[in-house]
Amino acid sequence: xxxxxxxxxxxxRELIAFRIGDQxxxxxxxxxxxxxxxxxxxxxxxxxxxxxxxxxxRGAVLPIIDLAARLGMKPAEPxxxxxxxxxxxxxxxxxLLVEAVSDILTVTDDNIQPTPDVxxxxxxxxxxxxxxxxxxxxxxIELEAIFSHLESEAA
Amino acid sequence: xDMNEIKEIxxxxxxxxxxxxESGLLRLNDGxxxxxxxxxxxxxxxxxxxxxxxxGLDDLVSFAHVFETTLDCVRSNRLEPSPEVLKVMLKSADVxxxxxxxxxxxxxxxxxxxxxxxxxxxxxxxxxxxxASVEAPVAKPVAAAxxxxxxxxxxxxxxxxxxxxxxxxxxxTLIVHPTYDIVFKPKADLYSKxxxxxxxxxxxxxxxxxxxxxxxxxxxxxxxxxxxxxYFSWKISIKTDKGExxxxxxxxxxxxxxxxxxxxxxxxxxxxxxxxxxxxxAVPFDLSILDDEPDAPLGVVEEEEQIxxxxxxxxxxxxxxxxxxxxxxxxxxxxxxxxxxxxAPAAAAQNTAQAASAAAPTIRVDxxxxxxxxxxxxxxxxxxxxxxxxxxxxDANGTSSINxxxxxxxxxTREIQDSVMxxxxxxxxxxxxxxARTVREIADITGKSVRLVTEGxxxxxxxxxxxxxxxxxxxxxxxAVDHGLEMPEKRVALGKNPEGTVRLTAKHRxxxxxxxxxxxxxxxNREKVRQKAIDNDLIAADANLxxxxxxxxxxxxxxxxxxxxxxxxxxxxxxxxxxxxIQALGGRINISSKPGHGSVFTMSLxxxxxxxxxxxxxxxxxxxVVPLTAIVETLxxxxxxxxxxxxxxxxxxxxxxxxxxxxxxxxxxxRSIQANPVEGVALLVESEGGGQRALMVDxxxxxxxxxxxxxxxxxxxxxxxxxxxxxGDGRVALILDVxxxxxxxxxxxxKLEASLAAAG
Numbered sequence: 001x002x003x004x005x006x007x008x009x010x011x012x013r014e015l016i017a018f019r020i021g022d023q024x025x026x027x028x029x030x031x032x033x034x035x036x037x038x039x040x041x042x043x044x045x046x047x048x049x050x051x052x053x054x055x056x057x058r059g060a061v062l063p064i065i066d067l068a069a070r071l072g073m074k075p076a077e078p079x080x081x082x083x084x085x086x087x088x089x090x091x092x093x094x095x096l097l098v099e100a101v102s103d104i105l106t107v108t109d110d111n112i113q114p115t116p117d118v119x120x121x122x123x124x125x126x127x128x129x130x131x132x133x134x135x136x137x138x139x140x141i142e143l144e145a146i147f148s149h150l151e152s153e154a155a
Numbered sequence: 156x157d158m159n160e161i162k163e164i165x166x167x168x169x170x171x172x173x174x175x176x177e178s179g180l181l182r183l184n185d186g187x188x189x190x191x192x193x194x195x196x197x198x199x200x201x202x203x204x205x206x207x208x209x210x211g212l213d214d215l216v217s218f219a220h221v222f223e224t225t226l227d228c229v230r231s232n233r234l235e236p237s238p239e240v241l242k243v244m245l246k247s248a249d250v251x252x253x254x255x256x257x258x259x260x261x262x263x264x265x266x267x268x269x270x271x272x273x274x275x276x277x278x279x280x281x282x283x284x285x286x287a288s289v290e291a292p293v294a295k296p297v298a299a300a301x302x303x304x305x306x307x308x309x310x311x312x313x314x315x316x317x318x319x320x321x322x323x324x325x326x327x328t329l330i331v332h333p334t335y336d337i338v339f340k341p342k343a344d345l346y347s348k349x350x351x352x353x354x355x356x357x358x359x360x361x362x363x364x365x366x367x368x369x370x371x372x373x374x375x376x377x378x379x380x381x382x383x384x385x386y387f388s389w390k391i392s393i394k395t396d397k398g399e400x401x402x403x404x405x406x407x408x409x410x411x412x413x414x415x416x417x418x419x420x421x422x423x424x425x426x427x428x429x430x431x432x433x434x435x436x437a438v439p440f441d442l443s444i445l446d447d448e449p450d451a452p453l454g455v456v457e458e459e460e461q462i463x464x465x466x467x468x469x470x471x472x473x474x475x476x477x478x479x480x481x482x483x484x485x486x487x488x489x490x491x492x493x494x495x496x497x498x499a500p501a502a503a504a505q506n507t508a509q510a511a512s513a514a515a516p517t518i519r520v521d522x523x524x525x526x527x528x529x530x531x532x533x534x535x536x537x538x539x540x541x542x543x544x545x546x547x548x549x550d551a552n553g554t555s556s557i558n559x560x561x562x563x564x565x566x567x568t569r570e571i572q573d574s575v576m577x578x579x580x581x582x583x584x585x586x587x588x589x590x591a592r593t594v595r596e597i598a599d600i601t602g603k604s605v606r607l608v609t610e611g612x613x614x615x616x617x618x619x620x621x622x623x624x625x626x627x628x629x630x631x632x633x634x635a636v637d638h639g640l641e642m643p644e645k646r647v648a649l650g651k652n653p654e655g656t657v658r659l660t661a662k663h664r665x666x667x668x669x670x671x672x673x674x675x676x677x678x679x680n681r682e683k684v685r686q687k688a689i690d691n692d693l694i695a696a697d698a699n700l701x702x703x704x705x706x707x708x709x710x711x712x713x714x715x716x717x718x719x720x721x722x723x724x725x726x727x728x729x730x731x732x733x734x735x736x737i738q739a740l741g742g743r744i745n746i747s748s749k750p751g752h753g754s755v756f757t758m759s760l761x762x763x764x765x766x767x768x769x770x771x772x773x774x775x776x777x778x779x780v781v782p783l784t785a786i787v788e789t790l791x792x793x794x795x796x797x798x799x800x801x802x803x804x805x806x807x808x809x810x811x812x813x814x815x816x817x818x819x820x821x822x823x824x825x826r827s828i829q830a831n832p833v834e835g836v837a838l839l840v841e842s843e844g845g846g847q848r849a850l851m852v853d854x855x856x857x858x859x860x861x862x863x864x865x866x867x868x869x870x871x872x873x874x875x876x877x878x879x880x881x882x883g884d885g886r887v888a889l890i891l892d893v894x895x896x897x898x899x900x901x902x903x904x905x906k907l908e909a910s911l912a913a914a915g
Contacts, residue, residue: 040886041887042777042778042879042886042887042888042889043777043825044866044873044876044889045823045824045825045873045874045875045876046823046824046873046874046875047873051870053887054866054870054879054887054889055886055887056881056885056886056887059530059533059534059537059864059881060864060868060869061864061865061866061868061869061870061879061881061887062869063869063870092868092869092870093869094869094870
């Protein structure tokens with residue numbers, strides 16, 4: 001807590017990094033509620049393929065989104081080694097299936113480079129910048145983009 | 156408890172008072188001439204005025220004052236409560252409700268309307284005929300008011316002269332510094348609420364020249380003295396030109412905790428003017444109760460304690476202040492009937508009970524607390540089910556003591572759940588009453604004459620359901636009056652009663668509440684609806700639709716049969732919105748219409764949004780819950796009963812009738828080919844539209860009460876799925892939306908239905 005507080009007062013922010021396939025992504029740690037193991041989800045009819053279904057999170061019904069599929073990559077084949085990042089997106093809580101959580105990063109805005117100028121829907125829809133850390137490239141994604149699309153599609 | 160909380164309680168009480176006011180006025184309108192009804196109405200306005208005064212809500216006070224004044228004319232038989240008079244009063248009640256809402260939530264009121272009503276009320280109080288009518292009975296003139304010293308009449312009323320603030324008009328008489336004799340005897344409660352007699356006397360002394368005498372006769376010997384009791388009383392003689400109102404206002408916060416008698420000692424030759432609210436002169440000054448039994452609680456005190464107990468104990472003092480609003484009802488009542496104080500407890504209790512429209516003692520609880528309790532009980536039920544399941548799995552032999560304990564636990568949790576649910580159950584009455592206002596307003600705007608008949612107002616249903624019911628109901632009532640009913644002239648021409656009837660009924664039916672809204676208007680113009688649907692590309696021009704299907708078209712987005720956008724329709728709220736809000740409640744809506752005879756909208760809603768009795772079934776490897784209320788029967792189809800119908804449809808014959816088979820797994824896209832009906836189980840369901848369908852599932856697991864969990868909370872609406880629940884093993888199961896599945900089986904896919912809804 002103090003560690004977090006210190007970095008925040010320094011103008012830094014914390015990001016949580018995770019892996020999907022051979023790529024790394026990160027999201028703001030403030031929107032992450034918890035990280036838990038994969039449990040089979042109850043499938044729902046008439047939902048986009050990246051919605052794996054719903055699970056019981058201590059009495060609440062939590063939708064699980066296959067982040068790989070959502071980002072337009074090869075859909076995940078969930079195993080017990082996969083993890084679910086429970087994230088708060090606006091007033092809703094959603095579970096994001098990823099392969100593994102890799103890091104907690106403390107960065108300042110200076111560390112975040114603008115998204116490279118590639119012409120893809122992915123870049124326009126989700127990416128909010130990239131980080132270069134120890135030779136790795138980590139893409140900062142915006143959770144709201146993931147959810148807003150879902151809402152309008154399923155409404 | 157801070158000021159805001161006290162204020163909040165005041166507003167809650169206002170709601171009750173407003174409801175009481177409206178129902179009282181409606182009773183009067185129906186010809187009820189019971190003096191108690193008039194009293195109840197008067198008290199309601201008086202209480203609102205009193206509370207509003209305490210919070211400095213001037214607009215509310217001044218309107219309530221005028222209203223009260225006119226009501227007092229009715230109370231003292233100087234104004235006949237004719238339909239015309241009551242019309243003004245009902246409108247005034249609406250304005251009073253508006254003012255209360257504005258005082259609570261901000262916003263603005265229709266100033267012109269309230270000013271207009273103030274004028275009308277004043278006109279009525281002045282004995283002028285109601286403005287809108289010619290043949291209305293003329294009220295007895297005020298000038299003929301009986302002498303103030305009159306003894307109570309048979310009804311227990313003291314007719315009093317009317318108090319005009321400016322003493323203007325024909326009553327003009329100069330009052331030059333009359334002298335008032337005041338007997339002021341505080342009760343112990345006065346002190347316990349932090350009032351101080353000396354401060355009151357000091358305020359009084361500012362009104363004019365005053366002489367004061369302290370009566371210490373009832374002071375007991377020192378060893379018998381109860382330090383918390385009140386022994387002194389004062390006799391005051393004051394010469395003032397401020398009038399009795401000013402004297403009363405000094406005691407405004409204390410008047411329920413003291414005996415107060417004000418009389419005019421020297422009035423000269425002036426006509427005495429007493430406060431219209433205080434027909435108290437004839438009450439004999441009765442010291443005996445307090446003298447004889449200083450601790451004997453009066454009815455008033457009892458009421459107060461009850462309410463104080465309802466509040467947080469540790470905030471008792473603050474609560475008592477608020478409680479005095481309610482106490483006021485009791486004390487006003489007991490004064491109004493001018494009975495000896497000794498008889499007050501019974502009367503006060505009775506009156507308060509009536510005013511609060513609940514005989515049993517009640518408490519007010521924050522809804523959030525109840526919700527938390529309900530959620531916890533929901534978790535308890537799930538946990539209990541999980542426990543049972545794992546015990547059964549791990550202990551095949553089943554030690555009898557464990558099993559017995561589990562069974563008892565199950566029973567207890569079920570009972571707790573039922574009790575907790577019952578806490579939230581409330582009669583639909585408040586919503587129905589609100590509809591009465593809607594009808595009045597729309598009738599006014601449209602110039603139609605409408606009578607609202609309500610039935611089953613005491614039918615109870617969960618509070619959340621009630622809250623969410625108001626909006627769709629308001630819209631439907633608007634529709635019924637605006638589109639449904641014909642203009643009076645047309646009705647006469649059709650041989651109907653010029654006054655249209657809108658009937659609103661509520662009743663319980665097989666674990667659901669059914670609300671019916673019927674009008675005797677022109678019914679749905681099917682030709683017009685059909686044409687409109689064709690124009691809007693909702694249906695093909697040559698589509699062959701049944702009458703029922705045409706009627707149901709009005710539930711489609713953006714559908715309005717009104718030719719022109721009037722003030723009422725064309726607000727962008729259509730029946731599709733009504734349907735969606737009903738569906739969001741887990742309910743169904745259905746329409747049946749007879750051209751020329753009116754339409755009936757039937758809404759079937761769950762009693763609670765928290766639990767449901769369900770049939771747990773397996774479909775394509777998935778566990779689903781089907782609401783038990785939808786299921787008529789279950790059957791094992793035999794090959795001989797299955798008939799192919801056209802290319803893809805299949806029917807099942809049940810007792811010589813044919814019912815379409817619907818594969819749930821197929822319609823929910825859980826599988827791509829239809830399952831073999833003979834291998835599954837058919838659930839015969841009835842949709843609210845009346846159509847029967849046989850839903851095919853793979854197997855039935857059993858019947859269970861499930862806790863409803865919202866899918867929308869974290870996700871969004873899923874077509875075909877009403878909600879979710881958590882099963883004994885901790886996994887999520889989806890609750891089937893039977894109506895959506897049935898209507899999907901009528902042709903459109905679930906997706907299509909959803910996109911149509913989204914288009915609106």
